[in-house]
Amino acid sequence: MNYLTYPLKKMNITQGYSDNYSHKQHNTGEPKDYPIDDNGGTSKKEAYFYCPCDEMVVKKIYGVGTNVGNTLWLESTSLVITPTFTDYVTIIIVHPNDSDFKNLKVGQKFKRGDKIVEEGDDGKATGYHFHISVGRGKLIGTGWIKNSNGIWVIRTNNGAVKPEEAFFIDPNFTQVLTTKGIPFVKLYEDKEEEDNYWYVTESLNVRIGPGTNYKCINSLPKNTEVKILETVGTWAKISDKEWVSKNFLTKTKPSKIYKTLKTTATSLNVRKSPNGKILSTKAPLMQNTTVAIMTTRGNWVKINTDRWVYRSYLA
Numbered sequence: 293m294n295y296l297t298y299p300l301k302k303m304n305i306t307q308g309y310s311d312n313y314s315h316k317q318h319n320t321g322e323p324k325d326y327p328i329d330d331n332g333g334t335s336k337k338e339a340y341f342y343c344p345c346d347e348m349v350v351k352k353i354y355g356v357g358t359n360v361g362n363t364l365w366l367e368s369t370s371l372v373i374t375p376t377f378t379d380y381v382t383i384i385i386v387h388p389n390d391s392d393f394k395n396l397k398v399g400q401k402f403k404r405g406d407k408i409v410e411e412g413d414d415g416k417a418t419g420y421h422f423h424i425s426v427g428r429g430k431l432i433g434t435g436w437i438k439n440s441n442g443i444w445v446i447r448t449n450n451g452a453v454k455p456e457e458a459f460f461i462d463p464n465f466t467q468v469l470t471t472k473g474i475p476f477v478k479l480y481e482d483k484e485e486e487d488n489y490w491y492v493t494e495s496l497n498v499r500i501g502p503g504t505n506y507k508c509i510n511s512l513p514k515n516t517e518v519k520i521l522e523t524v525g526t527w528a529k530i531s532d533k534e535w536v537s538k539n540f541l542t543k544t545k546p547s548k549i550y551k552t553l554k555t556t557a558t559s560l561n562v563r564k565s566p567n568g569k570i571l572s573t574k575a576p577l578m579q580n581t582t583v584a585i586m587t588t589r590g591n592w593v594k595i596n597t598d599r600w601v602y603r604s605y606l607a
């Protein structure tokens with residue numbers, strides 16, 4: 293399957309498409325595009341852009357020898373599958389240096405996983421990185437167009453798309469350091485990740501440290517799925533400051549599983565029923581507490597037997 297996957301071996305997005313003034317200028321005017329900057333997890337010039345689908349062709353090279361950031365247009369030679377569409381894609385890459393661009397020619401083709409170009413700092417770049425924009429469809433016209441903010445944005449026959457709408461993350465290829473909050477979708481759950489999932493065997497206290505002497509801050513119902521980040525003796529760390537006894541966790545996947553969310557409010561009341569009596573045991577919940585989603589009723593979520601919280605404060 294010709295999936296479009298993230299083109300760097302390490303994802304370390306330093307600026308998302310709405311993180312700074314210059315990127316916002318791309319998508320607050322008309323037409324728009326959604327650039328990201330990724331330094332490949334290194335401040336040195338060592339990351340490569342790899343061909344992210346079965347085949348791409350170089351359509352245009354611009355800026356060599358000028359003070360404008362060097363810009364490269366790549367187009368897929370067949371339809372690609374993304375998390376949101378199936379179509380051709382065109383990708384703009386900015387900042388590779390002149391010395392790396394001289395090895396590229398219009399019409400040159402690359403197969404999935406081939407190194408296409410190294411990151412650079414050409415133009416007004418602060419540090420070595422790739423500035424990447426994606427368009428759905430084939431390049432049209434000159435491949436870019438000035439938007440109403442006076443910024444050059446990608447021009448393709450089906451318009452610019454956000455990076456998370458375009459790229460899957462292939463966990464076997466890309467190690468994710470930071471997404472800058474962009475909600476990328478994985479091609480599949482990686483095996484290693486699955487191996488870290490455990491299931492609660494009976495209602496289980498959650499403590500702020502590895503031992504019964506630590507304060508109990510919440511409880512998780514039987515069949516809650518948790519991920520073990522670290523173990524200390526018989527205690528398992530399930531988030532930055534949440535520990536549970538490993539004696540009540542199993543690898544055996546139950547037929548019914550409760551997924552979890554995190555609390556977002558500084559302090560979140562727990563109630564005996566939807567909008568019912570406020571409880572004081574293992575409550576209120578502090579921010580970033582893991583809660584199980586057993587069932588929802590209107591705006592209320594059941595997190596354990598006789599424990600309910602307001603849905604808007606979970607993410």
Ligand SMILES: [Zn+2]
Binds near residue numbers: 307422
């Ligand atoms: Zn940029």
